[in-house]
Amino acid sequence: MQFHERIREELDELKSLDRYRVLPDITARNGKDIEVNGQRLLNLSSNDYLGLGDDTAMLEGYGIQFRRSSHAMTSSSSRLLTGNHPLYEQLEKALASLYGRESAMVFNSGYHANIGILPALCNRHDLVLSDRLNHASIIDGMKIAEAPYQRYRHRDYDHLEVLLAAAQGRYRQIFIVTESVFSMDGDLADLSRLVALKEKYGAFLIVDEAHGVGVFGGLGLGLCETAGMVQEIDIITGTFGKALASTGAFAVMSSLVREYLLNTMRSFIFTTALPPVILGWSLLTLQRQVSMYPERAALLGLAERLRRELIVCGFDVPGDSHIVPVITGSNDRAVALAVRLKNAGFLCMPVRPPTVPEKGARIRISLRSTLQWEDIARIPEIIGG
Numbered sequence: 001m002q003f004h005e006r007i008r009e010e011l012d013e014l015k016s017l018d019r020y021r022v023l024p025d026i027t028a029r030n031g032k033d034i035e036v037n038g039q040r041l042l043n044l045s046s047n048d049y050l051g052l053g054d055d056t057a058m059l060e061g062y063g064i065q066f067r068r069s070s071h072a073m074t075s076s077s078s079r080l081l082t083g084n085h086p087l088y089e090q091l092e093k094a095l096a097s098l099y100g101r102e103s104a105m106v107f108n109s110g111y112h113a114n115i116g117i118l119p120a121l122c123n124r125h126d127l128v129l130s131d132r133l134n135h136a137s138i139i140d141g142m143k144i145a146e147a148p149y150q151r152y153r154h155r156d157y158d159h160l161e162v163l164l165a166a167a168q169g170r171y172r173q174i175f176i177v178t179e180s181v182f183s184m185d186g187d188l189a190d191l192s193r194l195v196a197l198k199e200k201y202g203a204f205l206i207v208d209e210a211h212g213v214g215v216f217g218g219l220g221l222g223l224c225e226t227a228g229m230v231q232e233i234d235i236i237t238g239t240f241g242k243a244l245a246s247t248g249a250f251a252v253m254s255s256l257v258r259e260y261l262l263n264t265m266r267s268f269i270f271t272t273a274l275p276p277v278i279l280g281w282s283l284l285t286l287q288r289q290v291s292m293y294p295e296r297a298a299l300l301g302l303a304e305r306l307r308r309e310l311i312v313c314g315f316d317v318p319g320d321s322h323i324v325p326v327i328t329g330s331n332d333r334a335v336a337l338a339v340r341l342k343n344a345g346f347l348c349m350p351v352r353p354p355t356v357p358e359k360g361a362r363i364r365i366s367l368r369s370t371l372q373w374e375d376i377a378r379i380p381e382i383i384g385g
C-alpha cells in the first residue's frame with residue numbers, strides 16, 4: 001500500500017474509533033473564560049490552577065521591566081554554549097532554596113525533563129518500575145532509556161514491592177518513577193510508602209509534581225511537601241506550564257546528580273535554552289505562588305465540594321485533588337457529555353484512550369482557585385440530565 005493511502009486509512013480508523021484529534025479554534029482566553037469557535041465558555045480545561053496567567057498587574061509590571069532589555073526573547077543557543085543567562089542561575093538558586101535541596105535544574109518543558117532524565121541515569125543494567133498510569137512523557141522516557149521497565153498497578157504499592165523483591169540483586173540500580181497528583185485521575189501517590197520502599201530496597205525515587213506544584217503544600221512545593229518527603233525523594237520534577245503560568249520545567253536533586261545530568265542528559269544539552277523573558281516570568285510566578293496558601297485551600301475545598309455532589313448524583317468520580325474526572329466508560333458518552341456541557345457554557349474536554357486506559361473515557365474537570373462555587377454549581381445537574 002502506498003504511504004499516503006496507508007496514513008489516510010489510519011486516520012479514518014481513528015475517526016471511526018472516536019480518537020481523531022483536531023486543534024480547537026480558540027480566539028480568546030480571558031480570565032475564567034475562553035472563546036472557542038466564537039462561543040464564550042467557562043474554561044474548565046486549564047492547568048493555570050492559581051490563575052496567575054491572568055494576574056494583569058503582575059503581567060504589566062513585568063512587561064515594563066523587560067521592554068528595554070536586548071535579547072529578552074531568545075537565548076539563541078543551548079545553555080552549554082552561549083544560551084546560559086544570570087536568570088537561569090537565579091531561578092535555580094530560588095528553587096533549590098525553596099525546596100531546601102542542594103541543587104535545581106531548569107529544563108525547556110516537563111516533556112523534555114521526562115524524556116531526558118531516565119535515559120541519562122540508566123542503562124541496560126538497571127530496571128525502571130513505573131506506575132501504570134504515569135504520564136506519556138514518562139513512558140516515552142522509559143522507551144528511550146536502554147533500561148528494561150515494568151509497570152506496577154496504579155497506586156498498588158504491594159505490587160510494587162513484589163516487583164522490587166523479585167528484582168533484588170539482579171540490577172545495578174532500580175529506579176521508581178511516579179506522578180504525585182495523577183493528571184488524568186486526580187488521585188494521589190502515597191509518597192511516604194514510596195519513600196519507605198525506596199529505602200528498604202535501595203531504589204532511586206523520581207516524583208513528577210507537574211500537577212502538585214502550586215496546589216499542594218504550605219509553600220506550594222507539591223504533594224512532597226504535604227507528605228513531609230521533600231528531602232527523601234531523589235529527584236522531584238515540576239513544570240512551569242501549569243500552576244506557575246509560564247513555560248519550562250525544573251527538577252531538584254543533589255549537586256552530584258545535577259552535575260551528572262548536565263553532562264549526559266540529551267534533551268538538556270541538545271536544545272536551545274529558554275529565553276530570558278520566560279525565565280524572569282517563571283521566577284516571578286514561583287515567588288508569588290509561595291504566599292498563595294489561602295488560594296490553594298480554596299481550590300481544594302471547591303474540588304471536594306464538586307466531587308461530593310457528583311458522587312451524590314451517582315457518578316464515578318475518583319481523585320483527591322483539583323482535577324475532577326467524571327468517568328463515562330465509553331468514548332461516545334464522554335463526547336456527548338462534553339457537548340452537553342459546552343451547550344450550557346462549560347468547556348470540559350473529553351479524554352479518551354489511548355490517553356486513558358480502554359473503557360476509561362471521561363470528562364476531566366480541571367478547577368482553578370479563581371472560580372467560585374456559583375461558577376460551577378450547575379455542573380452536577382447538567383451532567384446528570
Ligand SMILES: Cc1ncc(COP(=O)(O)O)c(C=O)c1O
Pocket residue numbers: 109110111112114135137179183208210211239240241248249
Ligand atoms: C504528569 C506530567 N508530566 C509532564 C508533563 C509535561 O509537562 P510540559 O507541559 O511542561 O511539557 C505533563 C503535562 O503536560 C504532565 O501531566
